[in-house]
Amino acid sequence: MQSEIAIRCRGLSKAFQLYARRIDQLKQMLFGSFHRFYREYWVLRDVDLDIARGESVGIIGRNGAGKTTLLRLLCGITDPTCGELSVLGRIAPILALGASFDAELTGRQNVMIGGAILGLRRSEILRRVPSIADFAAIGQFLDQPVRLYSTGMRARLAFAICANADADIIIVDEALSVGDATFQRKCWAFMESFRRHGTLILVGHDMTHLRRMCDRLIWIDGGGIRASGGVEEIIALYERASEAGDDTGRFYFETDVGRIAVNAERR
Amino acid sequence: MLTPLDHRSRELTPNNSVAANLAWLAQPLSTAWHYRELIVAVLRRELVSRFSGSAFGWLWAISGPIITLAIYTVTFTRAVRLPVASAQGTASDYALQIFVGLMVFGLVTELCCRAPLLLHEHSWLLKSSIFPSEVFAWIAVFRALTFAGVSLLVLLTFQLALTGALLSSLLLLPFIVIPFTLYLLGVVWFLAALGAFTRDLSYLMASFVPLMMVVTPVFYRINDLPQSLRLFVYLNPLSIVIEMARALILGTETFSLLAWSAFCAVSLLVFRAGHAVFAHYRGIALDAI
Numbered sequence: 001m002q003s004e005i006a007i008r009c010r011g012l013s014k015a016f017q018l019y020a021r022r023i024d025q026l027k028q029m030l031f032g033s034f035h036r037f038y039r040e041y042w043v044l045r046d047v048d049l050d051i052a053r054g055e056s057v058g059i060i061g062r063n064g065a066g067k068t069t070l071l072r073l074l075c076g077i078t079d080p081t082c083g084e085l086s087v088l089g090r091i092a093p094i095l096a097l098g099a100s101f102d103a104e105l106t107g108r109q110n111v112m113i114g115g116a117i118l119g120l121r122r123s124e125i126l127r128r129v130p131s132i133a134d135f136a137a138i139g140q141f142l143d144q145p146v147r148l149y150s151t152g153m154r155a156r157l158a159f160a161i162c163a164n165a166d167a168d169i170i171i172v173d174e175a176l177s178v179g180d181a182t183f184q185r186k187c188w189a190f191m192e193s194f195r196r197h198g199t200l201i202l203v204g205h206d207m208t209h210l211r212r213m214c215d216r217l218i219w220i221d222g223g224g225i226r227a228s229g230g231v232e233e234i235i236a237l238y239e240r241a242s243e244a245g246d247d248t249g250r251f252y253f254e255t256d257v258g259r260i261a262v263n264a265e266r267r
Numbered sequence: 268m269l270t271p272l273d274h275r276s277r278e279l280t281p282n283n284s285v286a287a288n289l290a291w292l293a294q295p296l297s298t299a300w301h302y303r304e305l306i307v308a309v310l311r312r313e314l315v316s317r318f319s320g321s322a323f324g325w326l327w328a329i330s331g332p333i334i335t336l337a338i339y340t341v342t343f344t345r346a347v348r349l350p351v352a353s354a355q356g357t358a359s360d361y362a363l364q365i366f367v368g369l370m371v372f373g374l375v376t377e378l379c380c381r382a383p384l385l386l387h388e389h390s391w392l393l394k395s396s397i398f399p400s401e402v403f404a405w406i407a408v409f410r411a412l413t414f415a416g417v418s419l420l421v422l423l424t425f426q427l428a429l430t431g432a433l434l435s436s437l438l439l440l441p442f443i444v445i446p447f448t449l450y451l452l453g454v455v456w457f458l459a460a461l462g463a464f465t466r467d468l469s470y471l472m473a474s475f476v477p478l479m480m481v482v483t484p485v486f487y488r489i490n491d492l493p494q495s496l497r498l499f500v501y502l503n504p505l506s507i508v509i510e511m512a513r514a515l516i517l518g519t520e521t522f523s524l525l526a527w528s529a530f531c532a533v534s535l536l537v538f539r540a541g542h543a544v545f546a547h548y549r550g551i552a553l554d555a556i
Contacts, residue, residue, distance in 0.1 A: 025555055026465045043377050075397050079550030100396035102312075109312055116308035153492060213358055242324065 005088065006169055006199045007051040007074060010057040012083035014069055015040040042181035043069045045223045047083070053168075058214035058231070060238055066223045067203050071095065071171055074201070089168025089199070092118055097155035103147035107138065107157050110146055114158070118165040128164045128172065135186070151178050159183075163190050169199040188212075207235055292535065295452075295542040302402050310406050314413060325417075332373075332418040336366050336425075343486060344484075350551070359429045359454055362423065363517055368485035370418045371509050375451070376476050377411050382455040383462025383469040390556045400549055401542070404455040408448060422516070436515045442527070443511050450504065450534035460545045463552035478506025488520065504533055 017038040019025050024037040031037075033125035044066045051057050061067050072078045075093040100117070101110045111132055115125035133142050136156040141149060142156060147156070155178045162170065172191070179187065191200060191213060204210055208232065210217065219227045227234055299306065314361055318325055320456045340362035381388075385403050462468045483505045489497055500506045507530045514522040 017551060022465070026467075029461070029464050072422055077394070078553060079552075091397065096395045099394075100392050100398070102392075104316065105312065113305075113308050113312060114396075117304040117396050119304075121304050122308065 002198075004053040005050055006055070007049065007088070007201075008084075008086050009047050009049040009074075010084040010203045010233055012044060012047040012049070012070075012073060012085055013042065013081050014044045014066075014073060014078065015042045015081045017041075020206065029232055034140060044073070047225055049218070049225065049228075051199060051201065053088070053199055054195075054197065055216065056195045056202065058210040058217045059201065059203045059220055060205070060210065060217060060234070061220035062242075065220045067220050068095075068173060070220060071173055071201070071203060071250040075171060087169070090119055090166070091169045091171060092162040092165045093163050094159060094165035094172045096173075101146045101158070104145055106145055107136075107142040107149070110157070111142075111161055115165065116163045118161070118167065120165060124166075132157075132160045132164050135190075137183075140204055152180060152183070155179050156183055163187075163194075167198065169201065170194060171201045173203045176203065189215040210235070289556055290349055297536070298399070298401065299405050302399055305399070306405050306409070309402075310409050312408055313406065324352050325377065328414060328417045329421055332366070332370070332421050335369060336362060336421075339365050339369070339486075345500055351530065360517075360519075363426060363429070363521060364488070364513060365486060366418075366422050366425070367513050367516055368483070368509050369545050370415055370422065371505060372480060372483055372485050373418070374411050374415045375454075375479075375505060377414070378407060378451055379472050380469065381407055381460035383466070383472060385455065385459040386446060386463045386552060386556050387466075388488070393553055393556070400553060401456065401545055404459060404545070407455055408451045412444075413450065419516075427519075434516065434518050436522070439515050439522075440512075443508065443515065446531045446534035448510055449538035450530075452536070453537035453539070456541035456545035457537075460548040460552055463548070477504070479503075488513075490520075497510055504530060 017025075017028070018041050019028075019038050028037040047070065059067050069078070071093070072095070073080050074087065075091055075095070076087070077093075078097075100114065102113070105113070108129065111129060112122070112125055115128070116122070117217065120128075131263065136142070136153075136159075138149075138153050138156055141153060142157075146157075147153065159179075170191070188209065191202075194200060195213060202210065202213055214231050216229065217231050218225055219234050219238050227237055318328070330448060343361065343365070382404075385407060386393065386400060389400075389403055393400055403405070421429070423433060423437075458468065458472075480498065482504060484491075484500060489500055489510055492500060507526050508519050511522060513528060514520040
């Protein structure tokens with residue numbers, strides 16, 4: 001069922017409200033319908049995006065282009081300011097690995113809560129604890145408080161939870177750089193096998209991995225989709241633009257695999 | 268099934284039929300049911316860590332209410348006697364009355380002081396995972412209800428020891444607890460949404476709550492008051508809860524079906540309005556914390 005749409009965005013936009021003073025925020029809440037007390041900063045503007053079920057999509061772009069905001073919108077961590085978004089299936093976001101752990105609880109207790117956040121039942125999580133422990137390979141530390149963990153160990157455990165969550169959609173945000181080489185290999189192997197049946201969205205700067213994992217790339221620039229299409233075309237375009245220092249423009253390319261069509265309409 | 272994430276647009280669609288209105292009213296309930304496993308998982312963890320982190324564990328939950336009760340009873344029956352009719356009875360009767368009042372009031376105090384900081388307290392979780400923020404209100408309310416339940420058990424033990432019997436009307440207690448839970452949820456949602464924008468709210472609550480105690484019939488009964496003041500106390504939904512709880516647990520008041528119906532209506536309203544406010548401000552609240 002390759003054609004079924006897993007993620008669909010129409011005019012998806014996100015503005016952060018910038019306040020000069022903290023009190024303005026309260027004023028906005030109370031009297032917002034009469035007067036606006038903030039300046040808007042549009043991080044994302046009018047993103048139209050369809051991702052089919054089973055597709056692997058890579059997202060590239062400069063720092064601050066809006067990649068992470070897009071991911072957070074897709075996961076539902078933040079609400080869009082306007083636009084439509086529908087997501088079909090269970091999402092496991094691998095964003096800031098281990099940041100959501102409660103440092104006082106043990107790894108095992110965090111697994112219970114982390115699994116519940118991803119929508120697993122208690123019995124399902126209990127059944128999966130051995131395979132999570134196996135994937136994370138942190139040994140005795142599973143029953144120690146997370147505050148004793150190193151960053152790498154947190155990342156291992158967090159990834160192991162997501163890998164065992166039976167998700168339909170996995171969203172990965174350059175998160176694997178904290179793990180050591182062995183663990184990274186394990187993660188890539190998992191994603192390689194996951195993309196055969198699930199939808200994978202990968203944000204990254206490492207072109208080797210993007211080439212290996214993705215069917216399609218999306219280039220986010222200046223809060224919008226600048227180009228989307230086949231992996232090699234987009235990488236070529238992106239690298240050319242990076243060298244020329246011209247990747248903050250807001251014009252729009254639409255490329256199909258094998259053909260580049262330039263949409264001349266400026267936004 | 269495609270699930271629209273834009274809650275606002277869904278809520279603004281006009282509902283005409285009764286069924287649609289009921290569905291609108293119950294929408295927060297269905298969300299909570301959807302996340303029940305998560306609520307239970309976090310609640311279990313919070314309760315366990317609350318008690319296993321301290322040396323005496325559950326003893327604190329039990330000794331807390333007992334000590335409070337002992338101090339208030341001694342103060343108000345030996346040291347100062349309030350010039351109200353209910354304080355003229357035996358010390359143990361009056362103590363039980365105070366206990367019921369304190370139990371309800373303590374529940375509300377804990378939630379009112381905690382609710383404005385609820386989203387701040389969990390900001391790391393909200394910012395780094397797909398944790399549904401409205402679930403925190405359920406967890407906070409159930410947690411507070413658990414402590415109140417422990418107090419109730421202490422109370423019933425005392426009552427059994429003092430009078431040798433419990434009232435059968437105790438079985439009707441869920442009819443108060445359920446609307447009261449909805450009421451508390453509404454209040455917590457409202458305070459949590461407002462508290463996300465300004466920390467002043469929690470300071471305000473800290474000074475407001477002790478005042479509440481005076482205008483809530485904790486140390487007296489509504490019947491002790493002059494007729495002219497009763498109406499004001501009735502405007503405070505807590506008074507009604509305390510009076511109803513006393514009626515069912517101690518049998519010192521008469522249970523008013525009218526007051527109960529009014530309270531149910533108010534609870535439903537507060538519940539739904541609180542959730543609507545929370546849902547409306549959730550998006551920008553999460554950006555603000």
